[in-house]
Structures are given as C-alpha cells and as structure tokens.
Amino acid sequence: MHFKDITGYEIERKLIIKIKQQQNITLLTSHFAVDLITEHQLKRPKSKEKLTCYGAYVFNQKNQEIVTYNAKTTLLATGGIGQVYRNTTNPIIATGDGIAMAYRAKAQVSHMEFIQFHPTALAHQFSHGRSFLISEAVRGLGAILKNEQGEAFMHKYDARKELASRDIVSRAIDNELKISGADFVYLDCTAISKKDFKQNFPNIYAQCIEIGIDLSKQMIPVTPAAHYLCGGIDVDTNGCTSVQHLYACGECAHTGLHGANRLASNSLLEALVYAHRCFIATKKDIETIKHKISIPDWDGKNTFETKEQILITHNRKELQSLMSDYVGIIRTHERLLRASKRLNVLFEETEDLYQKSKLSTQLFELRNMISTSYLIVEQSMKRVENKGGFYNSDLI
Template structure:
C-alpha cells in the first residue's frame, strides 16, 4: 500500500508541529503529513518543565550575554555562527508562538516572569508554571487541527527512510549523494507496512533517553530518527555528549523518571547528602547554579563516596506559597508520594535527559541526504557543543523549524518522486513466539549503557560495552531479519544503533569536554 504527500514530518513535538504549521499556512495547496508512533501529544516537548531561554529584557540582558552563556556551557565545541543566529532569531520565533496562543507567566505589571537556571548569568527563562512544554504543545496542536491540509497519523511507526537502495533497480550512488523519498511506516492499527512517499522529509523525532535505565524522557524517546538517518547514510556526530539531568525524583521502578526542574535550584533549593551536608561548594563556585554536567558529576561523585542511592534537594527554607505557585506540578507529584517540600527534603538522582549531538545539519536544517531535513533534539546543529545550556532546546526547535521550512518551501514543487520504488516486503518472516526475548534484550542493553557508558566513563568500561553490545546486536539482527515487525522490535533495533554510535564516538573522544567525562583522560 502506498500514499503520497508533499511534506512528511516524522515526530509531533515542538519542532515538527511548528514546521508543519508554517508549511501548511504558506502553501495551502501542499499536503503535509505528520507521522507519530504514539498519540499526537506524546513527545519530549510535553515534558519540558523549565521553559524557553530567550532574550526579552533589554535592561538586564543582551544577545551578547546569552551567546556568551551558551558558548561557556558548550565548552568550546559550539558553532559560534549558529549560536549567534539562534539567539538573535529567538525573540521573533518566541513572538510567533505567543501569536499561536501559547500562554506564559507574567508579573502584574505585564512583563514576563523570567526564571533563571544553571549556566545562565541573568534571568531569561520564559515559562508557563512548571509545564511549559505541555502548554506550547497544546497551543500548536490546536493550530495544527485548524489546518485542512495537515494530516496527523497517530500510532504510525516509521521503520526506515526510503532511499535509492529501495529502488527496483538500484542505481550506483556515490557516498554523499543519497536522496530521501519518504519512509516505510508501520500502521499499528492494521499491522500493515505502508510506503509513504514524500518530496520533502523532516526528522523531528526527539531524543534517545531510553537507551539508559533511568531517564526523564517519555517512552517514545528511543532514537528512531537518528537510527533511521544513520542507516540512510546521514552523518551523525557528538553522540558521546549525553546530558544527564542532575535532579530526577528518586522513585525506583517509575519510568520515565519524574523531573525536578533545574528552575527549582534557580529558585534557591540546595543539594545535600543524606546526612544533611551541602556539597556543591566543593565542586564549583556557582554551586547549585553550575552547568548540568558539573552538577550531575558532583552528585555521582558524592553517591560513589557515600554508597547511597540518592542525594536530597532541600526546599524547606524557600517561600512555600511562591514555590507552590511556580512549581505546582512538582509539589503535587512529591506530595502524592508523601514528600512535602515545606518539611521534607526531596530525594533526587541524575537521569539521562538530553542528547547534545545527533544528525548533522547545516544552518538551513539540511542533512547530507537529499530532501532530508532534521530539527529538534534528533539534530546536531552546533548550538549545544559539548553541553546544552538549560532551556536552549525549545529555542533551537523553533528557530530550526523555521529554517527548514524556509529552505524546503522553495524547492518542493520541482522535486519528482521516482516511480520505481519498491513496496515493503515481509516475505519469509514469522510472528515471534515470545516477545519476552525483545523485552529482555532491551533491559540488558539499558543496563549495559547505564553501568558502562554513564555519567563517568573509562577506557575499560567502553571496551567492555562495545564487546557486550556486539552480542546484543547479533541477536537483534537475527530477530529483525526473521520476524514480523512490531514497534517493540523496531525500537530495540534502533536503540542498539544508538548505543553503538554513543560507544564508538565516546571511544573516539580523546579529551574531556562538557557532558563527556572519561576518568582515564584526566
């Protein structure tokens, strides 16, 4: 079965929705199709608590300040031109999303209530209580539903991008000259694999958090877009730079881990050991407001020293009425577990949170694969370098969605989709007798990555991880080649690819930078 579209968007987070909305508004004659493997609102965007970093207060802030803070966090690996472009385009893109109906907290004076997070020299985080991502997603989905030329295909799992090696007669293609013509997509309702042909394809598929045991990411974050792009010969870079959020709620068995926003530390909360001792002063003069990699490693170090499972975040000294108003979702979640912030310290541990690398794109969002764009967390734009500055991710998503839209809209009409593209073939495959094997291998992979490729790495751990991953890869490939496809099997295949890229690029990294720390390189 096949169907065609003009613009295919894989992913329904902020980046994908903003892009689709711009394209559909500009070209009402064009068909835009959004594919998402769960319900339309399920994405990393939805769980972004803290806010969006944007320069709005010209008295206290400046583009120069925001650029400098981003470059410092990125530890020398940011692309300076990209940083300048994203920061300077930020206010305009932010005004667009407010025009689309997103609401942000304001003071009675009418000025935005700007928060502060680690790595920022001034208050510049615009937020909607502690559910900023949810509010932005809500507003964009409302707009998207009003556009007759946008179709959202929920519960459709993109398996692979369509390129020349899916032609009936495969042409000779030189490296760097691959072209994308859409994707093969598993319709989870019919269990059929559909050939979805498209002139322009945008990967906005989010992050990779579930390659680890503990992550703040929703269950959909399994690196599907990056893995598909890698198989289609796109360039992937900086996968070793995983940002571990220092403070996820310690609640064993819960997945995903509940995030205690960095803004809580910006509000004045202190990190303490189980014995009640503050410790951040030992690691950085900025203490709790140091960048995330420093805070996460500090907690990791304290846990190794003490042997404890968690540290505490102490909010007891804060103005609790203001705290409840600013962080209602966090307060209620803790209270539901019997933790009351006014009298109890909150147990926290680091968790995999954000991927700073991904699919290489230029300043227009283009990959090295023809007609294929990427934006949002799955992309490597050069903005984050070795470590993302807090709340720059939503800003990047908006700016690059616009860049991708501006470039793709110029060329889509002249693109011809070849007629000789194969339908998907499932010949020779059978339904696996037991899916417990897939579940077991996924858990084994997550344990391997958490134990050996976590916040602190070593040459020996990386060598062992590579060796063990090869065994999981062989078993997964055998399953994939011989089984009827399911989302669970496809996710496992993608997670194995992500793990491979993280391990290989970690081995290639010969110096500690930002979020990457190998104790043998000290």
Template structure:
C-alpha cells in the first residue's frame, strides 16, 4: 500500500489534520489507519469540554495563558502556551463550521462552563459528551472528502526507518527518516507495508498501563513506544495525570466511567467518609484546585481513612440543571442505583492523561524526518508538569493545524525517491500456545504501575518497579521473537515500553513538581528541566 499522507489514529488530532491536508492537496492521497473502529478514540470519551477565550469582555488570552502556566508548575513552554491560547479560537470556529454543536444559553450565546484551575468561565461543551460530538462532526466532514481513505482494524507494528534497510540507527543518528509503517491487517493476520511520504502519529494516550483508567482499551501507548523503538525523542513521561473523580465501582478494572470536573465547576463538593468537605484543608481553591492537587488530596483522604473512595456531593444542586448538563452521568448513576438528588456519588482517582510523549517542535515535527505527532501522544510544551482541564482538545486542534501547514510545504519539496522496503520477516515464529503468558504479564504490569508509579511515589517504589519491568520486558521480548504477531503481544510490548519510560523519567526527576510527587524529594528543584529519553 502506498499513500502521500499517512495518519495513524482517528481522534480529534488525526481527523483535523487529515481534513486539512486533504483539502489543501486534492491531488494527493490521505490514508487514515486505526486499530479499531474509526470513532473508538480517547476523544470520544472526553466529557468536560474545550477551553477557549471567546468572550473578551469578561475573559482574556492573558488570563487563559496565566491559568495554563500556573497549572503547568513551571515547565510549560510559554511561547507554545501563547500560540495555543491565541490560535485556539480560530480552530474552535472551524470545528463549529464543520458542524460541531456546543450548548447555548436561552439568549443564543454559548454556555460557558468553569473547571479546576480556570479563573473564568470559558469551557465550551456539548452536555457531558463534548468529545463524542466533536468526533461526530469530524467524521462526517472526512466522509465527504474523496481523497481520504479509512483503513480500520489495522494494528501499526513499527515505523519503518533506515534501520529496516540494514543501517545502524542510534539515538545520535542525525537524519533518521520515516518511510511509512508495518501494519498487521487484523482481518487477514498478515503484516503489510504502508509506504508514505509524510506520516502523522495521532495515536492517543496510554492509560491502560494502569489498573484503573478513564481511557478506552485501545489507549496502550503505541505511538510513544514505536517512536522510542525508532530512536526518536520522548519527553516528560513521568507526568501522568490522574483524574480525581472517576466513578468508583467495587471490583472494577480497566476503563472507569469519568465524572467530569464540570460537576465540581457547577457546585459539586468532595467529602470524605465522615462527611467532611476536605478540600479546604489542601488548597484555598477547594474543589476547583488543579487536578494534581485534588487527586493527591483524595489519595491522602483514602489512605488516612482506609477507604477505597471518597464522595462527590451533588445533593444540593438543581436536579433539572444537573440532568440537562450531565445526562449521561445522571443515567449511569441511576443504572447503579444512585439517585444524585438523594445520595452522594462514590469517586476515586484514575489514570486519565499523559502530559509527556513524543517530543515535537512548534510545528508538530518530531526528531524523525517526515514524521509528525499531535494529540495526547505528543509532548508539545503546552502542559508542562500538569495539564489544565479542557486544554487537551484545544492543543490537538492547534497542533493538527500547524502540522498540516508544515507538512503541505514539505510535500511540495518532497524529492526523496520511494525506497524499496523489505517485507516483514516472520521466520522461526509460531502461534503462541498459551495466551495466559500475555494476559498475566499485562495484569502484573498494571499492578506494578498502579502500586509503585501512581499518584504518590518514592525511590524504593520506583526501584522495585524498574526491576519488575526489566523482568517483564525480557519475558515479553522472548515471546515476541518466537511467536507470530498478534494485537495482544504488540499492546503488551508497547505498554511495557511506556511503563519503563514513565518509571525511568520519574526516577530521574529528583523533586516534586506538578503531577510527579516523590515523598523522598517533597520540594521543587530551582533548576527547571525537561527529561528527554
């Protein structure tokens, strides 16, 4: 298979980029590859909304910039923050033109919500399913473009670089190039070459590395792992954001139901098992403090009281408004026998978002030529040590646009002849005799990451995690070498790589900053640095 523009992933970043390059280059082919269905993305599960300054009477770019910098705890790239905040309104207007519907007040103005860390009401939302609404609008727009092709149920195995042509490629190789990807066709079980002139990685997050996450099962860090194997640069992986309020269901593992921060923005109050509103003991902003502070406070209350969750109290809120703004949360609670007007909602933190990822510049370029990255798999410099609520969808659109601008120029200058690429070598492999070897290793990985590299860390925990990850890596690499490739072995391999990167970066950071809290180094280091692996 050959294409001009290859897009890996079909969330907001991948689709926005695909629409733009397809419209700008109608004579070029755009191929979107996804390992599941087109709409099964992290974008789809984003509830809260998208932060944008569009009311300059009551808000300003400067306020949004300051809020982002404060949340990022010293590590945001200020130039990037200004770019995203100032260009964000244009990108939001575009998706509205493409058909995205955001909630409005009775007078016709957009209804603006407020979330933790924001100084003003600036969150556009569509009830409590904003991401799904944006995904719908983007998929409808893509479907009208004749030069865009979707390939579902293809699992991208590896980026193709000079390494596959027999050259020695190391971290210090100055001109690593991406020629496309090897991808497993899940319908034929054959590995195919997809050759492309320019590749965009919009492969999403890595929440499945943890036992409980708000991310769907596809969020296994594939993009980050592939770039690391291809000797690309990965940055700030220690900053994993735990959403403070995932719905607690006893015994549940995997994807947890998210209770959006907007519920607290509308007046929801966190309480411990004694019924105390505890957030005032941790931060003057109380329930609307940034996520890292709220998640650590909940973790602390759970450890002090020996409980597995805290409570979110919405009983005092206007029920009619609650049902209008949060219909899915209301229905989900109702299905579990929780009447939000009479009972409090049990909540606990869950892995939610990766602030670090594939290191990119201000145009979305990675350290590998002809390879771009955008969305959650990228580290652009916007989020620093902690992401401000509802900045992720904004960042994805802004960097999809900037990547498109650069990629179109690169395509005009593209002179590299199509290289003859070797077929995938599967000699000496056989079908795995026992899937338990894979499923048990995945359970071990998630247990290790949750227990040792979670919300609160220390050196002993990180050392233990690294030793166990080393063993898991050895066992999985042996399995990978000797068995035919399957999505299960690939996801496990990718997740072990991501677990290693998170743990390694956490061990290097000898301080507590933003989402990384190490009890052996409770203070901030005056020296600001990004950890690049």
C-alpha cells in the first residue's frame, strides 16, 4: 500500500479533511501537551494497583497559558524521537514528548534501544531541522552506493549488497565514513533512466533538482539518519498503556509488532490499525468511567522570563551531538557511559531552568528530549545481545 512517495502525507491530508467535517471534534492547533495528570499531580495516594490518568496539562502557545483538560480517557499519538539526533529524517516535532510524558506519569516504556537508522538521507541540512529521505526503493531500482573515491563498497559487507536490510547498510556506510573521515557517501542513480526516476519518485526528483543535482550526471550525497523508534510506551493489543485510561498509538507506542527492526512501510499500517483499536477500546472505557475529580491548576509561580533563551538552544545542540556521537548506529559500553554522565549534567541544568523559567515550548521539548535520551541510553546499557536496530561492538 502506498500513495506515490508521500503515503503518510496523503493519509494525514485525508484525515484532516474528515475531522474538520465532524461536528463533535474540536481541533486545537497551537496547543502543546506538557504533562499527564495522574495521582502524582493530585497528591493523592494511588488507590489501586494501577495509576490512573485524569487528563493533561496543555500549553496554549497563543496566550502562553496552561489549560487543564480533565478527561475520562487520554490518547498519546505524539510520534517519534528522531530530533534527539543531529541527523534525522523525522519532523521537527519528533521530540519524544508523549514518551517523556508517559515516563513521568510512571507508565511502562520499553525497547527504546531499538532505533532504526535509515541509510540514505540526503546529506543536505534544510532549515526545518530534518534530512530529506532517499527511499531504498531507489536502490531497489538499481542505484549504487559509492565512497569518496567513487568505489562501490556494499559487496564488502553483505552478499545482498545495496539490498541488505537498513541496519546492515547503515553500519556499512558508518564504517566507510569512519575510514575516510568524510561526512557522506554517494548514491549513484545514473543507471536509472530519467523517465523511470521521475515516474517512481517524483518527490525525490523534485528535491534533487531544487538543490542543483542532475541525477543523470551527478551522484546524491547521502548519510544515515535516525528514522524510526521500534520501542516506546508499552501497550496491549487494544492500545492500553500500563496507566489506567491512558492509551497510545503510532510511533510513540511500543506494540511489539516491529520487533527490533521495522520492515519498511509497516509503521503507517500499525498506526492505522492501533488508532482504530484505541478508538474501540476508549469508547467502551468511557461508558464505564464514573470519576469526577477536582484537578489543581498548573503551578507556575516563582518563574521569570528567561533572558537567555540561547541556553535552551545550546543544550539542545549539545544533546543532539552527544546522542549522535555516543548513542548512534554503533555503540560501545564506554560511549554509553560517557553519554549517561553528560546527560546527567544536561538534565540538572535543564531542570533548574524549568523550575525558574517562564513557560516555553522549546524548554518543554528540551526537557522531553533529555528524558527520552535517558531512556535510550539506560535501556541500551541493559541490552546484552545485538539485535535488529541495536548494535554494541563490545557485544560481538
């Protein structure tokens, strides 16, 4: 199932049209969910085995105020975590917000070490903070990976060459880059006719033209980039998390369907199936929920306008560098330990800012990115066997 080379975009486009036609759906744009409301915020001891979710605190970015949403059921569908890395195909919003919120609410989060790096992202940083993806279908049609010297290299790593799985091709490119010290390798598409390329990959073709690459003569500079998180918030087959009345679906959820290494094109299918399952389960859940509780307003006293927004930007860049350098495609015990130590410093500095500063989306995101990174590092350290998207060279 696909729609040209923009399947996800097309699903979203059609969904938004439908949603806008529904009288009983209120769509709130410019609203950023900050934290889930559980017994912790209510300062009530948990009465049952499981914690309960009563809604969320949400930041209205227009008037800069936090709104309290008291909800019978709450669904997290906040997407991936790619922004914790320097190079990612993920959109700028992929800061692990839902995962961090769930973690703070004590929901179970697992398999965060399984991050899929896509081998061929265009090595051209766009201003919107993400790398453009060159689909592996381009390699399927005959494109060849070449190093700085213009030599094909995949035969050295796997008999399937360019058609090996994403983790193998990413590690091969990573190794070539380490040998040469270059920032990227090349994808040679000159064997594919212009007509075939344009017909199969209109979006990729247009993007290459935009940055001045003539595919019939020039090669595309490519580099691996963080692409998909196989782990996340643990859910059952109905999308229920370990916290009562809290659901999750899409990339922030860990359904287990992708194992340690997702096969291409499966995540949109998973997101659609689980969104539907969450809907059915939530509908039943809502009918049985009686709770009516009073929720305290967000406590924002003792905060001031930060004069140094740059501190947030610096910490974000530092986080992306440390995750890319120490928790990337190939990890080691030593690198993970270094990442853990540096994360602790970033955590303390950012928590201090968070306690004192006026509300800002950038600060909320940074805080979430640090929690998400902490989970990736911690769960990577616990893994004792290489599998799928996880590779620690000390475990060979």
